[in-house]
Amino acid sequence: MSSEAIAERSRASEFWDGARLSTPVVVASAPFAVLFGALAVDNGFSVFEATLMSAAVFGGASQMVGIELFGQHVAPWLIVLSIFAVNFRHVLYSAGIGRRIAHWPVVQQVLGYFILTDPQYAISERRAENGQTVSFIWYLGLGLPVYVFWVVETALGAYFGKLISNTHSLGIDFLLPIYFFGLVMGFRKRPLWLPVVAVSAVASIIAYKTVGSPWHVSIGAVAGVLLAVILPPHHSGVGAKPGAEAEEQL
Amino acid sequence: MSTTFWIIVAAAIATYLTRVGGHLVISRFERVHPRVEAGLNAVPAAVLTTLVAPAVLSAGPAEWAALIVAGAVSLRGGLLSMFLAGAAVLILARQFVA
Numbered sequence: 192m193s194s195e196a197i198a199e200r201s202r203a204s205e206f207w208d209g210a211r212l213s214t215p216v217v218v219a220s221a222p223f224a225v226l227f228g229a230l231a232v233d234n235g236f237s238v239f240e241a242t243l244m245s246a247a248v249f250g251g252a253s254q255m256v257g258i259e260l261f262g263q264h265v266a267p268w269l270i271v272l273s274i275f276a277v278n279f280r281h282v283l284y285s286a287g288i289g290r291r292i293a294h295w296p297v298v299q300q301v302l303g304y305f306i307l308t309d310p311q312y313a314i315s316e317r318r319a320e321n322g323q324t325v326s327f328i329w330y331l332g333l334g335l336p337v338y339v340f341w342v343v344e345t346a347l348g349a350y351f352g353k354l355i356s357n358t359h360s361l362g363i364d365f366l367l368p369i370y371f372f373g374l375v376m377g378f379r380k381r382p383l384w385l386p387v388v389a390v391s392a393v394a395s396i397i398a399y400k401t402v403g404s405p406w407h408v409s410i411g412a413v414a415g416v417l418l419a420v421i422l423p424p425h426h427s428g429v430g431a432k433p434g435a436e437a438e439e440q441l
Numbered sequence: 442m443s444t445t446f447w448i449i450v451a452a453a454i455a456t457y458l459t460r461v462g463g464h465l466v467i468s469r470f471e472r473v474h475p476r477v478e479a480g481l482n483a484v485p486a487a488v489l490t491t492l493v494a495p496a497v498l499s500a501g502p503a504e505w506a507a508l509i510v511a512g513a514v515s516l517r518g519g520l521l522s523m524f525l526a527g528a529a530v531l532i533l534a535r536q537f538v539a
Contacts, residue, residue: 247449270452415483419483420480
């Protein structure tokens, strides 16, 4: 076999490694893509506009907030600002993942940041922590199925929205919290995990009750991150070799 | 083009800025301070927690049961198994707890 063929096969297998990891994300987000499509049309979007929003923004929670405000005839700039606020957490993901994908060509990085969602960040970060390279083709394998299903299911939801009659008994409204909880548990071996989670939980609940949604996301996250910054470095395990943590997780 | 179209375009640009912005700002620094690194390490758990905590507080017995089972499964199994276990418990519990 030629070296090109071998390289081709290893690229394909890296893509499918990523695609396999995207399965739970695709399953978890499917109900929300359909729901978003149905709600968007219900709030005055056309099927094309609903699908365009999923394709261009690609951020579930922020899209839900956007159509909710649109339905209430909120000023356009305020809708955009609210979407920006919900998505502001990506700034933190972007800063984190930048260290892992700095070796990619610029065009690939431009595309990579476009599909940087919550699970995309969490799963890529976990791979890097385990000492494996985050390659573009693996990252694409992880993100592309999520993106394609998200857009197609939005269009389907917009067309057939009325078919979902009893979303409550199917638990659709609570699938995403369960999924995010799983991601949080996945980081439990990190230094300061419990204090950070506790502070973020309390701060986000207080912010949710006082300032209101969507600011509880940014406020709660900043509180947890500040705790990690303020505590002395020897508590946060920064000096330790990355490999030590990876071994713990195996 | 309609107002809706321009809202979507502006939202898409604003969202992309959040996805590329952190990298563009942080990468200007030669060396990352240990406290900054500690902060970055805390990011995923901190942000994801805020997407769960308020939802848990305003939930009921069916949701709590689902999270307890999902949490227990996550100590041993992977993400998909914990998710499916949680979803199964949720759907089952909601047939009894209205």
